[in-house]
Amino acid sequence: MTRVDVAVVGLGLAGSAAVWALSRRGRTVAAFEAFQPGHRRGSSHGRSRIFRRAYPDALYVELTGRAGRLWNRLEEESGESLLDRIGGVDHGANGEPELMAGLLADAGVPFELIPPDAAAHRWPGMAFEGPVLFHPEAGVVDPERAMAAMTRLAASAGADLSYGTRVDALEPYDDGVRVRTARGTWDARTVVVAAGAWTEHLLAGLVELPQLTVSQQQAFFFAPREPGAWPTFIREDEGAVYGLPEGPLVKVAEHGGGGVTTAEERDGIVDPAARERVTSFVRRWLPGLDPAPRDELTCLYTSTPNEDFILDRHGPIVVCSPCSGHGAKFTPLIGEAAADLADGLPPIDERFTLAAHRRPES
Structure with a gap:
């Protein structure tokens, strides 16, 4: 079993930015992407x-x-x-x-x-x-070139990037989160979930999410x-x-x-x-x-219903869902925000917290 500071689930734009930000801070990082680079299954493919x-x-x-x-x-x-x-x-x-x-x-x-x-x-x-x-x-x-640049920089700083590796389960425990995949198990102090359309399925029973x-x-x-x-x-x-x-x-x-x-x-x-x-x-x-x-x-x-992002931490899990069709432009800032949360710092703005999303609209 490998232990790292932070595990990142998803290597689209948001996950790639988080890996780049964390690796610049000297954190040990393992990142997992269910598909190969350049896949067209999610939200980050294309050239513009x-x-x-x-x-x-x-x-x-x-x-x-x-x-x-x-x-x-x-x-x-x-x-x-x-x-x-x-x-x-x-x-x-x-x-x-x-x-x-x-x-x-x-x-x-x-x-x-x-x-x-x-x-x-x-x-x-x-x-x-x-x-x-x-x-x-x-x-x-250019999102595909941006992802390639961020992951290349992260890998050169020591990040472990695993493509074609689906995360089967996240298991929080007292000292962190256990990340289970078909290729092995990792223990992390914190996990950043930047899984896009797979977020709700992956966090079911672990984090109370707003409607996605x-x-x-x-x-x-x-x-x-x-x-x-x-x-x-x-x-x-x-x-x-x-x-x-x-x-x-x-x-x-x-x-x-x-x-x-x-x-x-x-x-x-x-x-x-x-x-x-x-x-x-x-x-x-x-x-x-x-x-x-x-x-x-x-x-x-x-x-999300109001198209605000979700950038918040629940226990050892950082929820990083900056889509709603307008998140790409913020990519490197999203990575910094996720890295801040993984380091125990406050959310980038209260509007993006889980609690704010759960409040009934006035």
Whole structure:
């Protein structure tokens, strides 16, 4: 039996960030991933996620700044370019661009609030109604390269990473947690559970979790009609649709709206109704794209009711569930928060605690 300071379950974005943060602190770490690197079973695969500072919530604006500085540190330590700051656009009747502009101003984040005609002139492949918020610090994160960079740095610092190793059980005891796998058993002072859609199953009977809804989402890839630069973008009307460049194509997807499923039962089949909704959106709001999808994929969201993260500790178990469809941009900060909890420090914010999630909404 091997004893380590911390065991980490899951090596998606959150787990990889936790391993990197813990290994930098000199902790002995064993990490377990049920699948191989680059698998498409969870929430972290693919080559693009949006990084943005614009939120209608001052807490998240502040946290994106901290995350951005840690992205810079990861790039410096790994020698990799992982965050391409191409700028981001927010618009739509329910997108609250003026509110977000005010919060960015309060935080000292550069931005522009642009009339729709001027925005259409600047980005001729897009159509607008109402004010348009642009902030240049937004960009695109490459999740697969980021995970590879973080795990490489962690392994070079001595972390033991086991892929293709499913955790069968967690058994808390007086001095820590026993982690049982088919390949052996590890004892850890603390375990960080960053298992995404598998979190509820793994922690059943160990931690009282809030409702976690697993849904299968889909994204579609469209070809620009003309060469040119595209920002990241989010339009919110009745629902939210986002997009960002990925290679020569532009990825467009709905935020939410996917069918409820489980990690084991998801079928990986794109919903035709979602395809039609997104292609209709492209025809209306993205005239610079050919509305025939060139490619498509599915992934999983694991969401809390209010889309706040869960970052808290219960006994020797750290619950690290930063998904809800907007966690990727915070990746290196999530790792630091998980490492703080493993070291016995307070949660990054009271809103992310288990107790806060269990409170009835007022």
